[in-house]
Amino acid sequence: MSRVLVAGATGYLGRHVVAELSRRGHRVRAIVRHRSRAEAPGACSAPPLSGSVDEWAVGDVTDASFTRDIADGVDEVISALGVTRQKADPWEIDNRANLAVLDSSLRFAVRSFTYVGVLHGDRCPARLTRAKTTFAQTLTASPMSERIINPTGYFSDMLDVLALARRGLVPLLRPHGRINPIHGADLARFCVDRMEGSDAGSWDVGGPQSLTWRDVALTAFEAAGRHPRILHVPERIAAPALRAVGLFSPRTADLGEFAVWGMVHDAIAPATGTRRLADFFAERTG
Numbered sequence: 001m002s003r004v005l006v007a008g009a010t011g012y013l014g015r016h017v018v019a020e021l022s023r024r025g026h027r028v029r030a031i032v033r034h035r036s037r038a039e040a041p042g043a044c045s046a047p048p049l050s051g052s053v054d055e056w057a058v059g060d061v062t063d064a065s066f067t068r069d070i071a072d073g074v075d076e077v078i079s080a081l082g083v084t085r086q087k088a089d090p091w092e093i094d095n096r097a098n099l100a101v102l103d104s105s106l107r108f109a110v111r112s113f114t115y116v117g118v119l120h121g122d123r124c125p126a127r128l129t130r131a132k133t134t135f136a137q138t139l140t141a142s143p144m145s146e147r148i149i150n151p152t153g154y155f156s157d158m159l160d161v162l163a164l165a166r167r168g169l170v171p172l173l174r175p176h177g178r179i180n181p182i183h184g185a186d187l188a189r190f191c192v193d194r195m196e197g198s199d200a201g202s203w204d205v206g207g208p209q210s211l212t213w214r215d216v217a218l219t220a221f222e223a224a225g226r227h228p229r230i231l232h233v234p235e236r237i238a239a240p241a242l243r244a245v246g247l248f249s250p251r252t253a254d255l256g257e258f259a260v261w262g263m264v265h266d267a268i269a270p271a272t273g274t275r276r277l278a279d280f281f282a283e284r285t286g
């Protein structure tokens, strides 16, 4: 049994990580912004943290006085901390806030630091992925025993396709591009396995089904009970469209660049887990 600090504990993945740690008998210290929100069920049926957390660390990860001693008394750290849909600069959170947690972990001689990065993060030009990859490089170069997990897309992100299918039309940039998306619970198990193992290193990981984006869309239409209508959008319009969005919202354009890059490049990683996308969609529509 270890004492584990979880950063990003309230997110889709973080909630599954906390549940998995608790199930295995580890003691969890969870970093959260609001305890009441953390104790309620999360989005996409991610579990509530109530009953799984032994110690609450309520505060702001960008506040140095909060993060300074955050790792005091823990054996391991798992970080699923990062900006997805939150309105924040990824360099502030994915990079600098994770660095602050790492600094504290080094000061308190934590045994290992498991960090959730992103598949192909070193190739995607988006600011978001550069912030993550730069942190992963710093972690690797540090004296900390690192476990860097680079997942494909999460089932939670596939819900955008389900939402479009419900409205009756799914536009796709590259229908035959492939991805093996992963359920949060399957990925959490993989992360905790790596934490419990003795090896440092870096792992790419995805779910058990290799799907085309067209398969994802058809699965969504099936769950939504709608006749499939897929619009193949030419890749060449993505760049000018993102530039136009960037004039009004650089942050949205960067998120868009990340999403577009993920669609036009295959995202296939070694498979783990058992959960299937059709069941995940069915739970939301049935």
Ligand SMILES: NC(=O)c1ccc[n+]([C@@H]2O[C@H](COP(=O)([O-])OP(=O)(O)OC[C@H]3O[C@@H](n4cnc5c(N)ncnc54)[C@H](OP(=O)(O)O)[C@@H]3O)[C@@H](O)[C@H]2O)c1
Residues within 6 Å of the ligand: 007, 008, 009, 010, 011, 012, 013, 014, 033, 034, 061, 080, 081, 082, 083, 084, 085, 086, 087, 088, 093, 094, 116, 117, 118, 119, 151, 152, 153, 154, 155, 156, 157
């Ligand atoms: N979603 C995907 O498909 C995908 C794929 C590959 C890698 N990843 C990476 O995996 C990690 C977890 O993803 P996820 O989908 O679980 O993300 P998520 O649901 O958005 O959770 C992110 C976590 O980071 C915290 N966070 C974000 N911005 C913050 C801010 N400004 N201040 C304080 N805390 C902040 C969130 O706190 P709040 O709950 O309080 O907002 C939450 O605990 C991320 O680093 C992401 O980049 C995601």
